[in-house]
Amino acid sequence: MARDQRSTEAGRSGGGVTLAEVAAAAGVGESTVSRVLRRHGSYSGRTRDRVIEAVERLGYVPNRIAGTLASTASRLVAMVIPSVTNIVFTDVLNGIGGPLEERGYQAVFAVTDYDPRREESLVAAMLAWRPAAVILAGLEHTEATRRMLGAQACRVVELLDTDGPAIDLAIGISNRAAGRAGAGYLLGRGYRRIGYLGHDPFRDRRAGKRLEGFRAALAEAGRPPAAEMVLEGASSVARGREGLARLLAGAPGLDAVYFSNDDMAVGGWFHCLEAGIAVPGRLALFGHNGLDIGAALPQPLATLRTPRDAMGREAARLVLEDAPAQVLDLGFELIPGATA
Amino acid sequence: MARDQRSTEAGRSGGGVTLAEVAAAAGVGESTVSRVLRRHGSYSGRTRDRVIEAVERLGYVPNRIAGTLASTASRLVAMVIPSVTNIVFTDVLNGIGGPLEERGYQAVFAVTDYDPRREESLVAAMLAWRPAAVILAGLEHTEATRRMLGAQACRVVELLDTDGPAIDLAIGISNRAAGRAGAGYLLGRGYRRIGYLGHDPFRDRRAGKRLEGFRAALAEAGRPPAAEMVLEGASSVARGREGLARLLAGAPGLDAVYFSNDDMAVGGWFHCLEAGIAVPGRLALFGHNGLDIGAALPQPLATLRTPRDAMGREAARLVLEDAPAQVLDLGFELIPGATA
DNA sequence: TTGAAAGCGCTAACAT
DNA sequence: ATGTTAGCGCTTTCAA
Numbered sequence: 001m002a003r004d005q006r007s008t009e010a011g012r013s014g015g016g017v018t019l020a021e022v023a024a025a026a027g028v029g030e031s032t033v034s035r036v037l038r039r040h041g042s043y044s045g046r047t048r049d050r051v052i053e054a055v056e057r058l059g060y061v062p063n064r065i066a067g068t069l070a071s072t073a074s075r076l077v078a079m080v081i082p083s084v085t086n087i088v089f090t091d092v093l094n095g096i097g098g099p100l101e102e103r104g105y106q107a108v109f110a111v112t113d114y115d116p117r118r119e120e121s122l123v124a125a126m127l128a129w130r131p132a133a134v135i136l137a138g139l140e141h142t143e144a145t146r147r148m149l150g151a152q153a154c155r156v157v158e159l160l161d162t163d164g165p166a167i168d169l170a171i172g173i174s175n176r177a178a179g180r181a182g183a184g185y186l187l188g189r190g191y192r193r194i195g196y197l198g199h200d201p202f203r204d205r206r207a208g209k210r211l212e213g214f215r216a217a218l219a220e221a222g223r224p225p226a227a228e229m230v231l232e233g234a235s236s237v238a239r240g241r242e243g244l245a246r247l248l249a250g251a252p253g254l255d256a257v258y259f260s261n262d263d264m265a266v267g268g269w270f271h272c273l274e275a276g277i278a279v280p281g282r283l284a285l286f287g288h289n290g291l292d293i294g295a296a297l298p299q300p301l302a303t304l305r306t307p308r309d310a311m312g313r314e315a316a317r318l319v320l321e322d323a324p325a326q327v328l329d330l331g332f333e334l335i336p337g338a339t340a
Numbered sequence: 341m342a343r344d345q346r347s348t349e350a351g352r353s354g355g356g357v358t359l360a361e362v363a364a365a366a367g368v369g370e371s372t373v374s375r376v377l378r379r380h381g382s383y384s385g386r387t388r389d390r391v392i393e394a395v396e397r398l399g400y401v402p403n404r405i406a407g408t409l410a411s412t413a414s415r416l417v418a419m420v421i422p423s424v425t426n427i428v429f430t431d432v433l434n435g436i437g438g439p440l441e442e443r444g445y446q447a448v449f450a451v452t453d454y455d456p457r458r459e460e461s462l463v464a465a466m467l468a469w470r471p472a473a474v475i476l477a478g479l480e481h482t483e484a485t486r487r488m489l490g491a492q493a494c495r496v497v498e499l500l501d502t503d504g505p506a507i508d509l510a511i512g513i514s515n516r517a518a519g520r521a522g523a524g525y526l527l528g529r530g531y532r533r534i535g536y537l538g539h540d541p542f543r544d545r546r547a548g549k550r551l552e553g554f555r556a557a558l559a560e561a562g563r564p565p566a567a568e569m570v571l572e573g574a575s576s577v578a579r580g581r582e583g584l585a586r587l588l589a590g591a592p593g594l595d596a597v598y599f600s601n602d603d604m605a606v607g608g609w610f611h612c613l614e615a616g617i618a619v620p621g622r623l624a625l626f627g628h629n630g631l632d633i634g635a636a637l638p639q640p641l642a643t644l645r646t647p648r649d650a651m652g653r654e655a656a657r658l659v660l661e662d663a664p665a666q667v668l669d670l671g672f673e674l675i676p677g678a679t680a
Numbered sequence: 681t682t683g684a685a686a687g688c689g690c691t692a693a694c695a696t
Numbered sequence: 697a698t699g700t701t702a703g704c705g706c707t708t709t710c711a712a
Contacts, residue, residue, distance in 0.1 A: 016470070016705090018706085020705075029682060029683040030684090031683065031685095031709095032683075034706070034707060035707095041682095041708095047682080059488075059491055061467050061468055062706085063409075063470060063704090064706090065405055065705080065706090066688090066704070067705080069403075069405045069406050069409050069688050069689065069706070069707090070688055071688080071706080071708080072689095072707090074405070076448075084433050084437070085430045085434055090425045093424050094451070097424070097451055101462075106450070106466075107449060107450070108416075108447065108448045109447060110437070110446070125441075126446075128403065128404040130403060148399075151399055152401075236636070238636040241636055270636060292577060292578060295578065296610060297610065298610050356689090358689060359689065359690060368698075369699040369700075370690080370700090371691075371693095387697075402689090402690085405690090406688070406689035406691085407690050408690090408704090409688090409704045411690080411691055412691090
C-alpha cells in the first residue's frame with residue numbers, strides 16, 4: 001500500500017468516486033442513482049442494473065457526510081459515558097449498539113472520566129454532529145449541559161438512574177431503592193453491625209445514591225452503619241481488597257459489609273480469603289451490579305443484578321420509536337449468593 | 341421539556357441556528373464568523389467580540405457535517421473492534437481517545453463480535469463517513485475488507501498483533517512470541533507436563549497465534565503439550581473455572597496450565613481454590629494480558645503484561661503525525677507472579 | 681420512470 | 697480586516 005497515497009486529510013475528493021461520476025458512467029441522472037442506492041422512489045429494473053454495475057465497477061462508496069447535510073436528518077447517535085473500561089457502561093453500549101446498527105445508525109462516543117465539566121464540553125462537541133440522540137449516564141449534569149440539550153431538537157437519554165428529574169428519556173433503576181434493598185437484605189439475614197465500603201460517591205453519583213438509600217434503611221431500622229469508608233478514585237478489585245483490610249482494622253466487630261459495587265466486593269472477598277476470615281460466618285459481603293465475576297467466585301457473591309443490557313436495548317427502542325418523554329425504571333433483582 | 345419539540349429526524353434546520361444567522365445578527369459577513377470561530381485568518385478584536393456575543397445570544401452550535409463537507413477534511417476516526425465488553429479492547433480505546441479528542445477528532449465505533457463478515461460490512465459503513473483513519477483489531481480480514489481499505493485515502497491501523505503483513509500501520513505485539521515466552525517461562529521453572537486451556541482460537545486469531553507459539557516452543561524442547569482443551573465462545577472467568585475442572589479430569593497429571601488469557605486463568609485459580617489444588621505446588625497457572633484482576637488475586641497471577649494503553653496512544657500519535665506505514669512491536673513484559 | 685435544479689450549512693479562495 | 701462567491705456531494709422537489 002503506497003504510503004504516499006494516504007493522508008490524514010482524508011476524504012478529499014481525490015479519495016472518492018462521486019455520485020455524479022457514477023451517474024455519468026451509467027448514463028443516467030444523479031437523482032436516479034440516488035433513488036436506486038436508497039431503494040426509494042421508482043426506477044426500472046434495467047436502470048437499476050446499470051447503476052449497480054457502475055457503482056461496482058467504480059468502487060463507489062456513498063458519502064454520508066454529504067447525504068446527511070442534504071437530507072438534514074442525521075443517523076448518528078452520540079454516547080457520552082464516564083468510562084469505557086467499566087463493564088457497567090460497556091454492557092449498556094453493547095445493548096444499544098445492535099438495534100441501532102441494524103437501522104443504519106452509527107454510534108459516536110466520548111469519555112468524560114466522571115467529570116461534569118468534561119461532559120459539558122463533550123456534549124457541545126457532539127451536538128455539532130447533529131446527532132439524532134444523545135445518550136448520557138445519570139441525571140446529574142451541569143446547568144449548561146442541560147440547557148444545550150434542552151435547546152436541541154434531538155432525543156436525550158439518561159441512563160442508569162431514575163432518582164430525579166429527566167431531560168427527556170431516562171432509563172435505569174432507582175439507586176436509592178437499590179441501597180435500601182441491600183441494607184434490608186442484610187438486616188433480614190440477621191446482621192447487626194453493618195459497614196460500608198465504597199469508591200468516590202461524589203464523582204459516581206449513582207454509588208452516592210445507593211449509599212444514601214443504604215444509610216436511610218439502616219437508620220430507620222435503628223441500626224445505623226457501624227462503620228463507613230469511602231476511597232478516592234474509581235472502584236477496583238484491588239481497592240476493595242485493601243480497603244476492607246483498613247476498614248476492619250478500624251472496626252473489627254463488623255459482621256457485614258455493603259460495597260459500592262461488585263468489583264469492590266470481589267476485592268473484599270479476596271481479603272477475607274487471605275486473612276482467613278470466614279464468609280459469611282464471621283463477615284458477610286454484599287455487592288452491586290451482578291457481574292459475571294461475582295457469580296464465578298467459588299462462593300457466589302450476594303449482590304443486586306442490574307439489567308444493563310436491557311437498559312441499552314430499551315434506550316435504542318425508545319429512540320427509534322420516537323417514544324414520548326418518560327422515565328423507565330427497569331428494576332433490579334436480588335441475588336442471595338453465598339456471601340451473605 | 342416538551343416532547344413534541346423533539347424528533348428522531350434531528351438536525352433539521354428548525355433545530356439549529358445557522359452561521360448565516362449569526363453573521364446577520366453580528367452585522368458581519370459569513371466568512372468572518374467562520375474565521376473567528378475557527379481562530380483562523382485575521383479579524384479585529386471588536387469584530388470578534390460582536391461575533392462571540394451573537395453566538396452566545398443565539399445559542400449557535402456549529403454544524404460539523406456542513407463544515408466537514410465544505411473542507412473535505414474529516415476529523416472522524418472509525419474504530420471497528422470485536423467487543424466492547426472485553427477489557428483488552430477498551431483499554432486500547434481508552435489510550436486512543438484522549439489524544440484524539442484533544443486534537444478535535446471524534447471516535448465513531450462499531451462492534452464486530454469477532455465476525456470477519458460483520459467487520460467487512462461495518463468497515464464499508466464507516467468509510468461512508470470519510471474517516472481520517474480506520475482502526476481495526478488484528479491483521480486478519482476478508483479480502484474485500486482489505487481491498488476497500490486499500491483503495492481509500494485514509495490511514496488504517498491494525499492493533500494488537502504484529503504477526504503478519506499490515507495494510508498500513510500495525511501496532512501491537514507478536515502473539516506467537518508471547519506464546520513462546522509463556523511456554524519458555526514454564527519450562528524454565530521446571531514444569532514438564534504442561535497443558536493448555538483456551539477459548540475459540542479461530543474467532544480470536546490472536547489467541548490462536550499464542551497457542552501456535554506455545555506449542556512450537558514446547559515441541560522444540562521435546563515436551564509437547566500434555567493436554568489441550570479449547571472451549572467454544574468467548575473467554576470468561578466462569579469458562580476458565582469449569583474448563584480447568586474438565587481438563588484435569590482428563591489429564592490429572594498436569595503440573596502446569598497455560599491459559600489463553602487472564603480471565604480464563606483467574607477462573608482456573610478459582611477452581612484450584614475450590615478443589616483444594618495447591619498452586620503452584622501441584623499445579624502452576626499462567627495467563628496472558630496482565631489485567632488488574634490477576635494482580636489483585638491473593639496469589640498474584642503469573643502472566644504477560646501487554647501494553648494496551650500504549651498501543652492506543654501510539655496509534656493516535658502515528659495517525660496524527662501522519663507517520664509512514666510501519667509495523668510497531670511494543671513488546672510485552674513477563675510478570676512472574678506467584679502462581680507459576 | 682427520469683432528469684434538472686435548488687439547496688443543506690459551511691469553508692476557502694479571491695476580491696476589496 | 698472583511699465581504700462575496702463558488703463549491704463540497706448529496707437529497708429532494710418539481711417538471712417532463
